[in-house]
Amino acid sequence: MGLRVAVVGVGAFARCFIPLFKAHPLVDELTLCDLNAQKLDAASREFGVKSTSPSLDEVLTRDIDAVALITQHWMHAPQAVQALRAGKHVYSAVPAAVTLDEMRALVAASRESRKVYMMGETSYYYPEALYCRDRFRKGAFGRVVYGEAEYYHDWDHGLYDVYAWRRGKNWRALAGDPPMHYPTHSVGMAVSVTRARATHVSCFGVADSKPEDRDIYRDDNPWKNRFSNESALLKMSDGSVFRINEFRRVGHPGTVRMTLFGTEGSFESNAAGSVWVTKQAAQTERLDEMLRCGSAPVADDGLMTKVTANDGTHLGVSRVHPVQRLPKEFRGLHNGHNGSHQFLVDDFLRASAQNKLPPVNVWQAARYLVPGLTAHESAMRGGELLEVPDFGAEPTDWPLLDPNEDAA
Numbered sequence: 001m002g003l004r005v006a007v008v009g010v011g012a013f014a015r016c017f018i019p020l021f022k023a024h025p026l027v028d029e030l031t032l033c034d035l036n037a038q039k040l041d042a043a044s045r046e047f048g049v050k051s052t053s054p055s056l057d058e059v060l061t062r063d064i065d066a067v068a069l070i071t072q073h074w075m076h077a078p079q080a081v082q083a084l085r086a087g088k089h090v091y092s093a094v095p096a097a098v099t100l101d102e103m104r105a106l107v108a109a110s111r112e113s114r115k116v117y118m119m120g121e122t123s124y125y126y127p128e129a130l131y132c133r134d135r136f137r138k139g140a141f142g143r144v145v146y147g148e149a150e151y152y153h154d155w156d157h158g159l160y161d162v163y164a165w166r167r168g169k170n171w172r173a174l175a176g177d178p179p180m181h182y183p184t185h186s187v188g189m190a191v192s193v194t195r196a197r198a199t200h201v202s203c204f205g206v207a208d209s210k211p212e213d214r215d216i217y218r219d220d221n222p223w224k225n226r227f228s229n230e231s232a233l234l235k236m237s238d239g240s241v242f243r244i245n246e247f248r249r250v251g252h253p254g255t256v257r258m259t260l261f262g263t264e265g266s267f268e269s270n271a272a273g274s275v276w277v278t279k280q281a282a283q284t285e286r287l288d289e290m291l292r293c294g295s296a297p298v299a300d301d302g303l304m305t306k307v308t309a310n311d312g313t314h315l316g317v318s319r320v321h322p323v324q325r326l327p328k329e330f331r332g333l334h335n336g337h338n339g340s341h342q343f344l345v346d347d348f349l350r351a352s353a354q355n356k357l358p359p360v361n362v363w364q365a366a367r368y369l370v371p372g373l374t375a376h377e378s379a380m381r382g383g384e385l386l387e388v389p390d391f392g393a394e395p396t397d398w399p400l401l402d403p404n405e406d407a408a
């Protein structure tokens, strides 16, 4: 028997995921859930999903196996804990939590319930993350000694609207959350390669300078946070150093990306493109074509050379995306954020069906998030060097899903 799944929150981002949960062959029954009856009704009709529920509280009383929380970002942890404690597997949009206490409670809830928790970190399936994990596995970096990862998203690129629809009428008073409280795209992308954890952090913040911008990042917001940009230096458990930038005021088109230096080879990326380099300049490889996510459909051998018509194909992926592992039912469906959405949904459903740990399980989610929460604390203390709390590694008696090997 397949899974009965509820998508909780049918707002802007959920639109990308509802068709994927509906199409996946491991899902027997899909329910849509939202507090907003109008939105719920519209989504039910648009996506052709008859079963609906008026709230998370209500849907958790039903005989379902799993929920996908695509609710506002500050609600995730309490909702995930509630769902895990109700015996449901949980997929959550990022971030996993907004405080250390919330993250601690979330780890405990997953460990004690033995239900799958997965954070839907989109950067985990960005092409550069896949490429670097493969190079790392094969030893091509030698030892990784230094990394840089960043998430640049200027307010002028849609954030005013996003906060208005997520927070409601008084959104400005609640929009100044610290950039380092949303660190999972940057930290997670780099940590996903080496799996080293941050042990110490020192961070500095940059306050908004234009008077007209100061109404968001100001002393009287709930975080007393004036920083729109934050830069952190992390000491990692393998002896390497990572520099993380979270910028919300920056003259840049926006990006999630990383650069990683190893003793034998390095991956460098900036707005001009990506390269693999070694000590021999002549061996420099330009990676732009390989890592480019095509808007064109891609044949299921994973090579962009075989572009076919818009049927039976995978959309929005690069040459390094292992599309052969995806269910054929995903072909032709939307696949956003650099080809990641379909892989995330597939990971979660396969992990839930087999009760295995997905790659971005609760312990990895903590290691993607907690360095950022601690970094902001450091920035508030003028850059003081702080220890990064650790919530441990995956329990050895809970098998990890290998999405490329385990049967679907």
Ligand SMILES: NC(=O)c1ccc[n+]([C@@H]2O[C@H](COP(=O)([O-])OP(=O)(O)OC[C@H]3O[C@@H](n4cnc5c(N)ncnc54)[C@H](O)[C@@H]3O)[C@@H](O)[C@H]2O)c1
Pocket: 008, 009, 010, 011, 012, 013, 014, 033, 034, 035, 036, 039, 054, 055, 056, 057, 070, 071, 072, 073, 074, 075, 093, 094, 095, 120, 121, 122, 162, 165, 166, 337
């Ligand atoms: N790259 C990424 O990973 C990425 C990109 C975009 C958004 N996101 C995440 O997606 C999440 C959703 O963003 P959005 O813009 O779609 O938000 P949204 O405000 O449009 O939608 C959230 C919906 O959740 C519903 N909701 C809240 N509590 C509920 C409850 N108890 N029961 C039922 N429904 C409930 C709300 O009514 C709302 O309709 C955010 O947390 C954001 O961080 C991640």
